Amino acid sequence: MDNASPDPSFEDSLHALERIVEKLENDPPPLEEALAFYEEGTAHATDCMETLDDAEQRITELSLDDDA
Structure with a gap:
């Protein structure tokens, strides 16, 4: 049985991206954490x-x- 999680929906990915951008803009984390957020x-x-x-x-x- 395949235990891999399904790909996130467009909306889920977009919301996650919006949360990351907000976090980076409003409460910048330390460099290593910021790089991890950027990669995600x-x-x-x-x-x-x-x-x-x-x-x-x-x-x-x-x-x-x-x-046609």
Whole structure:
């Protein structure tokens, strides 16, 4: 049985990214902790961009299907 957790939703990743940005802006942590937050934020941003790219591709494909 696969125990891997499912990928977070777009909304979950976006909210996590917003919390990280808020934390870094409002209460800057020590450098090492800030780097860890930055790394985590980068991963969430990548997840969001991939989801948006996939959605754009699906919309393009649906638009092409409508034109056929």
